[in-house]
Amino acid sequence: MLRLKNAVIYDPTNNKDGVKEDIWIENGKIAAEPKPEVVKELKAADDLEEIDLNGKIVMAGGVDIHSHIAGPKVNSGRVLRPEDHRRDNVARKGKLRSGVGSTVPSSYVTGYRYSLMGYTTVMEAAGPPMKAKHIHEEFGDLPYIDKGFLVLSGNNYFVLKFISENNQQALKDYLAWLINVTGAFGLKVVNPGGVEAWKEGKRMRGIDEKGTHFDLSPKEILLALAKAADDLELPHPIHLHTNDLGSAGNYKTAINTMKLLEDYRLHITHVQFSSYGKNEDSKIKFAMATDEIAAEINRQSKLTVDIGQLVFGEATTMTADGILEYNLHKLSGNKWVNTDVEMETGSGIVPMNYKKKNLVNDIQWATGMELFLKIEDPWKVFLTTDHPNAGPFTAYPWIIKLLMDKNYRKDYISDLNDKFDEYTDLSSLDREYSLSEIAVISRSGPAKALGLKNKGHLGVGADADITIYNNIEDNDIAEVFAHPAYVFKSGKMIVKAGELLDNLEIGKTLVTKPEYDQNIIELIREDFQKYYSISIDNYPVTDHYYDKIEVIPCVTKE
Structure with missing residues (x-):
């Protein structure tokens, strides 16, 4: 588990405007703050990493x-x-x-x-x-x-x-x-x-x-x-x-x-x-x-x-x-x-x-x-x-x-x-x-x-995609936003002191899969075969083109 201490959080989704608190990360997600006894156990087992942000801006x-x-x-x-x-x-x-x-x-x-x-x-x-x-x-x-x-x-x-x-x-x-x-x-x-x-x-x-x-x-x-x-x-x-x-x-x-x-x-x-x-x-x-x-x-x-x-x-x-x-x-x-x-x-x-x-x-x-x-x-x-x-x-x-x-x-x-x-x-x-x-x-x-409910905020369950900036009072605003102090992607540090770390990974591809009547394929097949230069059977993107995908649900109504 990772703890980002003394963060000054700007998270409009969760109504946090410069709130100073800690952020907990586990398995690539924002986690709830553990109970004190759990924190003690994590420290004893050397399973807790802590970074003191000293009041840096966190989004x-x-x-x-x-x-x-x-x-x-x-x-x-x-x-x-x-x-x-x-x-x-x-x-x-x-x-x-x-x-x-x-x-x-x-x-x-x-x-x-x-x-x-x-x-x-x-x-x-x-x-x-x-x-x-x-x-x-x-x-x-x-x-x-x-x-x-x-x-x-x-x-x-x-x-x-x-x-x-x-x-x-x-x-x-x-x-x-x-x-x-x-x-x-x-x-x-x-x-x-x-x-x-x-x-x-x-x-x-x-x-x-x-x-x-x-x-x-x-x-x-x-x-x-x-x-x-x-x-x-x-x-x-x-x-x-x-x-x-x-x-x-x-x-x-x-x-x-x-x-x-x-x-x-x-x-x-x-x-x-x-x-x-x-x-x-x-x-x-x-x-x-x-x-x-x-x-x-x-x-x-x-x-x-x-x-x-x-x-x-x-x-x-x-x-x-x-x-x-x-x-x-x-x-x-x-x-x-x-x-x-x-x-x-x-x-x-x-x-x-x-x-x-x-x-x-x-x-x-x-x-x-x-x-x-x-x-x-x-x-x-x-x-x-x-x-x-x-x-x-x-x-x-x-x-x-x-x-x-x-x-x-x-x-x-x-x-x-x-x-x-x-x-x-x-x-x-x-x-x-x-x-x-x-x-x-x-x-x-x-x-x-x-419609990305796990992105853009720091609430519990969100993806642990986190950007940490230096204080704007002491620095040029453009420089602050151009060179974050830290960047975390899915809970892993990828940028430190404005430099990319070489723990290279490819991120996820976000897709949706709305439902449809399979008869549509036969409805378009004749014109497809007549006018396209390729076969309809060769048209779909097959699974081997994907590395990691995440399917975003097609639900917009609460």
Whole structure:
């Protein structure tokens, strides 16, 4: 048994805001405090290890609800960016492998860098079903962290077919089958209908316009998918990349979508990219709409978002939203990858460099920051950079400092474009996040939104994923969150004094297994054999692709 003595605990799930007490760990879980006589026996048998934290900050391990860390899109991003590798090399050390990567690190380096920041669970946000085997193979090379992936479903042939036939039961069974055979955790929806239309050279705007082969609008697709996710009682609702993402004036589409799905659970991802206004009177025609977006999020009760905070410097945009990447390629002139994944989805990749003096980039950066500060309930908003789209996940400590220190934030603004204050409200916002609020947006909130009841908190029975930080009064905030004093994964120390220990282990893969009618396989078999390049019998991810898995129950109702 392990005892962490004199911990100052920030655990919002259990209403602990700077509470000083001990943490007990046994068999990889948080344990109840033993009785004094049991402690005495453990000490006598030399079965109790104790670490005195001397008042250090203790939180649950970080949980990243949205990142791109594995799969064909990420691997193509690595191939596309040799310059990304050249500027960031990682040498082999002990049992720790070498690697490369700045915005798109190699697999092992990704696991190392998340762990070094105290993150212990990460969700890969978009996986094509047909490429699921690749994702699981790469998961086997992601050390320490637990992970899962969201399977792309918003432009899938069978999804659109069943919706067009008004066959909600078949849709539900198909989605459950898809999650099972791909080893996915939940459903990702990207520009629903828009990617399918783009494959035919069409452009759909808003959520009412029809343009797919099946003559469906995004509105119809969204309603059917949201209902299916709720009926299946998936731990996490549909994880939505909204239509018109990245376009000036797109906030109207985002708000219409929020209102459309108000009766369902919903998570909107990288909402910063969905919160832009349009100013025809300005030279850049670009504006922010944070007041409108924040007001709608504040009003709703079943909606959560993550930000996708922009980070100045190099980034690699990658998304299933092929038309967005085509537009970025035409706008920037940068190299471009475009892919059509048969019956399922699209994809695109374009490198970007966000610049401090570029007014549009400044507005994007301010949009994310303002949403963090204007959304009133931290349980509704989570810390992400949509890694590596808006910037690398390694920027989280810097973003935390911006949120906790208004003076630093205002000083930083002075380095941006001279017209910054004409287009944004950020300089006038004085809100500062507390340590408890940081704990919410970086672990407790994402864990709750994902339905991970054993993650994101330090209650008895929780996974012993624990991050221990030095005191912020004596240290720079960004340095504190970049270099934890200790990190424990499943009760084992993996980081000490800001350095990875070489007790290398691969974490668990998180999956769900919703129930479905087996007849769905025969219902899709004919079209599958007719249109796919592979057999339906070779489609499922077989057991040998998994190392360690944990099945998260499909129960959302108390």
